[in-house]
Amino acid sequence: MNHATACPEPDITLCEEMLRVLKQQSFDGIGITRDAYGEGEQQAHQLTEALALKLGLEVKKDAALNMYLILPGEDRQQKPVMIGSHLDSVPNGGNYDGAIGVLAGLAILSGWRAAGVQPPVDVIVLAIRAEESAWFPVSYVGSKAALGRLTERDLAVTRRDSGLSLAQHMRQCGGDPAAVAQGHALYPPERIQAFFEIHIEQGPQLEEQQIPVGVVSGICGSLRYRFAHTQGRYAHSGATPRQWRQDAVVATAMLISLLQRKWRQMERQGHQLTFTCGRFFTDPLAADMSKVSGTVDFCLDFRSENRASLQAIDSYLAHCIARLTTRYGVTITPGEQSRSEAATMSTELKARLQQAADALAIPVLTLPSGAGHDSAMFAVSGVPTAMLFVRNQNGSHNPEEAMNLPDLAKAVQVLNLALWNMLMG
């Protein structure tokens, strides 16, 4: 048992130093590229492993090459506490999305090691693989594998750029996809005491409200129609009166307008929800300025912490489709629906983070996460989970993504104290 009585400071200099090296090695000329199960992610894992070894941590890897950087506890049979995030990035992305969660964990363990602290149970920093679905069309590849949930079918998908399968990429990096497919987990969910993640917000709320750190209330579930289609009929723009048109652009534009209005109404009624139509396009070959458009392809993305809100907007969508079909003589086919369940954050762990922030006099905002995160996979697997957001600028998944180190330092301090109070208090 450790004899330090005060909580050690986390090693923020380590974050700064590592972010500099990561940026240097993964800058692609435009932004940051750390390709999942490719050279970029490999280099980031090698750098992180070297640092962990230098810090005297134990290093384990699972069959999917997620990396477990362990500060051994007194009782190694007890359930460990984990701090984790991912090291991959989107193509031409930013340096902070993912990486700061791993570095935050190492900064804490480095501080504890320097102070000679031995926690009662293992504290594990988890460097997760392949979180960004920009590479493989499967979400949370690494955390799914860590929890024994990645399937044979998932492993068969191909990487968008290379055309090679996830299994092939994993094998090339030294992993064992056959073992992954068997669903074995180094740490099954029921054997994990808690999972914490620090991540940039990716949205503007902390920045707009000038608050450095956010406590995530929950991770939104999503309801998506990736391949929605409106089928109307091409017709001469000048020669076709209004009442004889089957105008795919007008019908789809009306649908988007109605959904936007409904979103505003639902927010006023207290629903937490987002609605986005990110793609909307007429046929590049068939459409023309002097034709009523016969088709529109589009997609719909709804997110909410609450299943009931998603259900409500989905019912409204069906109502609109019926109404617009009659009104404009078009067929609107939303296509296959995909859903991800909302992930509930642990009330106890959220309270611990809030208390630590209060004790440190660091202002925090409670806000939902509209984006998905590895934490969602741990939470839906039954692991008590909580997340902190760090204020950041210019969104994410782009080279302009920005963050100020003092804001990261504040989030790390909050997590550091919350962990200390949880394990050592």
Added chain:
Amino acid sequence: MNHATACPEPDITLCEEMLRVLKQQSFDGIGITRDAYGEGEQQAHQLTEALALKLGLEVKKDAALNMYLILPGEDRQQKPVMIGSHLDSVPNGGNYDGAIGVLAGLAILSGWRAAGVQPPVDVIVLAIRAEESAWFPVSYVGSKAALGRLTERDLAVTRRDSGLSLAQHMRQCGGDPAAVAQGHALYPPERIQAFFEIHIEQGPQLEEQQIPVGVVSGICGSLRYRFAHTQGRYAHSGATPRQWRQDAVVATAMLISLLQRKWRQMERQGHQLTFTCGRFFTDPLAADMSKVSGTVDFCLDFRSENRASLQAIDSYLAHCIARLTTRYGVTITPGEQSRSEAATMSTELKARLQQAADALAIPVLTLPSGAGHDSAMFAVSGVPTAMLFVRNQNGSHNPEEAMNLPDLAKAVQVLNLALWNMLMG
């Protein structure tokens, strides 16, 4: 002077026969292709010339290779009457758009020749070049040239498929672009007594109202924004609350919805108008299901017989843009405006067509032409002009374009009698 006392029948069999041969020689495997100043149009002109010579007509060509098929009148110094349309088609188009106007004229002259009629002035069937702007990005190439209005700049544009200039194509077919550019007209507008055109409707009004023939009230002018653009800001779909979005799709969809609503209102107030957004697309590379869209490109096409109606909708557009800019934090740039003036049809000639239809007990509908036609060029040049529409099915500019020969026969009978009454009555 001719001594026939009754109006001869037009030679409808000629139309049927010629449509069959035209279809055979210009079927491209999908639809009809008679490319302007290319092989397809050349073949159609050769076929038509051969027929005209067989009918004993005089044949002249101008420097742009428009063809004048002349039944000489008694006084060749007097202003001739013209019947004309174009022989080119869009790629994968239909057989009737354009061609029937030339064949209708020949059917009339064939009937008159067979009856030994010599009119008091020349009656000229004009086979016009390159009406479809699918080939060269200039409208009414042939009629402009016929009227001495085709410019050096027009002649420099390139054909969309070949990359060769209009001048080069014209020269390859045996024309003289340098002479065309000098603006010489075989028949200047002030030397033409009247111009008539028969054309398929291209819209559904005659078909829906079960009327075989239409008298065109006027040819709509247009007001177009070919390259309108909405600039918003890309943002994470889940992480960006409504109030911080600059959503290009939502703003543009609202604009289209507002314009559509305004169109309906204006029609109720008695305006004659069409509004079409034929193209609407997010960036194929940057847009994504999980991003608020940062850009939309789109186009707007408004048409009306009345300049005031176009002015009214254009003012409303400016109002909407200002309103949506404020509301959604986007920039909507309509881009360069292009206009074509509405073409007024001759009241006298319209009345003559109506009287002939009444005398023949052929029901006709008076309706505007939303599409542009060679007639528009003659009308805006000051030539007294009138048009008849023939009921057709499935629109035009597509392989399904359809028409029933008896409907064409009725239109030809109407024009035949109107001409007879005008010249011989």
